Amino acid sequence: MTDALPIGAPVGAIDTPALVVDLDAFERNLTTMAAYAGARGLRLRPHAKTHKSAWIAAQQVAAGAVGVCVQKTSEAEALAAQGVADIYLSNEVVDAGKLARLASLAQRCRLAIAVDSALGIERLAYALRRAGSQAGVYVEVDVGHGRCGALPDAVGRLARQVVDAGLSFAGLQAYHGAAQHLRTPAARATAIAQATAAVHAAQTALARAGLGCPLVTGAGTGTFVHEAASGVWGELQAGSYVFMDRDYADNAPEAGAPRFEHALFVKSQVTSCGQERAVVDAGHKSHAIDSGLPRVWQRAGLEFFNGGDEHGILRGRNGGAPLPGLGETVWLVPGHCDPTVNLHERLVGVRGGLEHGVVERIIAVDARGCVG
Numbered sequence: 001m002t003d004a005l006p007i008g009a010p011v012g013a014i015d016t017p018a019l020v021v022d023l024d025a026f027e028r029n030l031t032t033m034a035a036y037a038g039a040r041g042l043r044l045r046p047h048a049k050t051h052k053s054a055w056i057a058a059q060q061v062a063a064g065a066v067g068v069c070v071q072k073t074s075e076a077e078a079l080a081a082q083g084v085a086d087i088y089l090s091n092e093v094v095d096a097g098k099l100a101r102l103a104s105l106a107q108r109c110r111l112a113i114a115v116d117s118a119l120g121i122e123r124l125a126y127a128l129r130r131a132g133s134q135a136g137v138y139v140e141v142d143v144g145h146g147r148c149g150a151l152p153d154a155v156g157r158l159a160r161q162v163v164d165a166g167l168s169f170a171g172l173q174a175y176h177g178a179a180q181h182l183r184t185p186a187a188r189a190t191a192i193a194q195a196t197a198a199v200h201a202a203q204t205a206l207a208r209a210g211l212g213c214p215l216v217t218g219a220g221t222g223t224f225v226h227e228a229a230s231g232v233w234g235e236l237q238a239g240s241y242v243f244m245d246r247d248y249a250d251n252a253p254e255a256g257a258p259r260f261e262h263a264l265f266v267k268s269q270v271t272s273c274g275q276e277r278a279v280v281d282a283g284h285k286s287h288a289i290d291s292g293l294p295r296v297w298q299r300a301g302l303e304f305f306n307g308g309d310e311h312g313i314l315r316g317r318n319g320g321a322p323l324p325g326l327g328e329t330v331w332l333v334p335g336h337c338d339p340t341v342n343l344h345e346r347l348v349g350v351r352g353g354l355e356h357g358v359v360e361r362i363i364a365v366d367a368r369g370c371v372g
């Protein structure tokens, strides 16, 4: 049980399965991204949907971030309750009850929110007026993702409505989720060039409505170098860079772009051995498989196969690699970090490496399960 795990205990004492953060790699990721944004005069507002942890948000702010993004009302509440002071909900909320909660939250922290509809703006304005509170409002433009966001031409009308309702128009939300895992730099560059054109069209619509654009915010771990180079985005929202999951590692990197290290691992143990297979105690209750299966860490030739809820099956590629024996530790790099973190109550922070390190801290996943 990690509950009973004393600080200073060796990595070997961490019970399995456990979600472990390599703090040395994590800190290098933090500073690499902060330095990248800082050197270009860009604001960094990392997405806390990745880690859902107030302690990690505080590390990001200490490294230079202006605050964090969240995706859900309850996520904002959970992080604010643990002291996160500057939160942008980079998503649409139209439910009157949730908007009332956000208006109340805006009295306890600095808050901003995205909108993409006249009804959403109307309800947000009502909630803020009733609570006597203020929040920044970003109008989301669909830059190619095909999820939320208004078409560029509609952005002027929505921003005008924001201003006329007495709200503070903060700028444009422009995030291209579908571009993040395009595997080649050329494909990602093309997608963000199209996103840039959409932002330009939205800015033209704003000018037609007699409004300027204070800030364009967006970008993720897969594309941020392209948004940064565009001269259009002023704030980067990348989140996964702190942990760097297997799916992101499968992207071919841009030449000269900052590199991030795997910092999030599932520690697992071999509990059964069979013909040409070893079985570990970590299945998809320990790691999310929406973006594919985990990679076995530093055991060349071993491949992970889905063994169901509680099991993972390891086999040698082409029957070749030596299999781990009963009781041996096997480290897994999750396919997708965000939903993996959401499966765990805590992360075990380890200093000094996965082999010889010690437990330095237990990191609460404060917004675990906050999906509403």
Ligand SMILES: Cc1ncc(COP(=O)(O)O)c(C=O)c1O
Pocket (backbone or CB within 6 Å): 047, 050, 069, 090, 175, 177, 180, 218, 219, 220, 221, 222, 237, 238, 239, 240, 241
């Ligand atoms: C609106 C928004 N911004 C930023 C991000 C961060 O992206 P990533 O974790 O891929 O860096 C996401 C991720 O889904 C997102 O939805």
